[in-house]
Amino acid sequence: GAGVSQSPRYKVAKRGQDVALRCDPISGHVSLFWYQQALGQGPEFLTYFQNEAQLDKSGLPSDRFFAERPEGSVSTLKIQRTQQEDSAVYLCASSFAGSYEQYFGPGTRLTVT
Amino acid sequence: GENVEQHPSTLSVQEGDSAVIKCTYSDSASNYFPWYKQELGKRPQLIIDIRSNVGEKKDQRIAVTLNKTAKHFSLHITETQPEDSAVYFCAVGGGYQKVTFGIGTKLQVIP
Numbered sequence: 001g002a003g004v005s006q007s008p009r010y011k012v013a014k015r016g017q018d019v020a021l022r023c024d025p026i027s028g029h030v031s032l033f034w035y036q037q038a039l040g041q042g043p044e045f046l047t048y049f050q051n052e053a054q055l056d057k058s059g060l061p062s063d064r065f066f067a068e069r070p071e072g073s074v075s076t077l078k079i080q081r082t083q084q085e086d087s088a089v090y091l092c093a094s095s096f097a098g099s100y101e102q103y104f105g106p107g108t109r110l111t112v113t
Numbered sequence: 114g115e116n117v118e119q120h121p122s123t124l125s126v127q128e129g130d131s132a133v134i135k136c137t138y139s140d141s142a143s144n145y146f147p148w149y150k151q152e153l154g155k156r157p158q159l160i161i162d163i164r165s166n167v168g169e170k171k172d173q174r175i176a177v178t179l180n181k182t183a184k185h186f187s188l189h190i191t192e193t194q195p196e197d198s199a200v201y202f203c204a205v206g207g208g209y210q211k212v213t214f215g216i217g218t219k220l221q222v223i224p
Binding site: 032033035040041042043044045048056091101102103104105106107 | 119145147155156157158159162164167195198204206211212215216217
C-alpha cells in the first residue's frame, strides 16, 4: 500500500511569507507526528495528533507554527512570517494506535531566503 | 525532557568489519528504543527496535543491546557492506510514542 506522502517536496519562501506543508498519513493510522530536521541534525519533535486531537504541541518553536488535522487524516503544518532559521526538512510520521513503530514521509525541504 | 546522546558522530570501517554505535538516555521511564537509517535526501527508515523488557535483539547482520540500569543501548552491524553507508539515528520513546532522536552517526563503509 501507499506510504506516508508529503507535499510539496521542496518549498522556497521569502522571509516573511506564510507556508503550508501537507502530510497524508497511511490509511488507518491514528497517530501523526511532525518533526523538524535541521541540516546535519536528528529530527526534533514538533507536535503529535491522535485522530483530530492535538495532544502535544510542546515542540513547536514559536507561535508562528501551527498544525491541524481537522478530520483525523490529512494534516497541515503552517508557518507564518517565515524566518531564515525555519529552513529545514519537515518530516511527518504516522503509526497505528498503540504501536510504537513510526513510518516517515519523504519530508518537505523548506528554504527561507 | 529526555536527553539522548549518541557517539561517535562519524565512523569509517573497512568492508566486512563490524560497526558499533552507542547511545545514552536520561529518562529511566523510557521504554522504546528504535534505530533509524537515513540515506542522503531520503526519509528515516526503521531498521530495528527494542523494548525495555528485552536486553538484546538480532536481525540478520544487525543487533541492538540495551542496558536499562546504565541507560545505554548500542547498535551492532556485522560484516558491513558499502550499502550500509548512511546516517544512523538512535531514538528513545515512551508513553504515547513520541520519540527523541540522537544527533546521528555518519557511517562510511570503505570497499
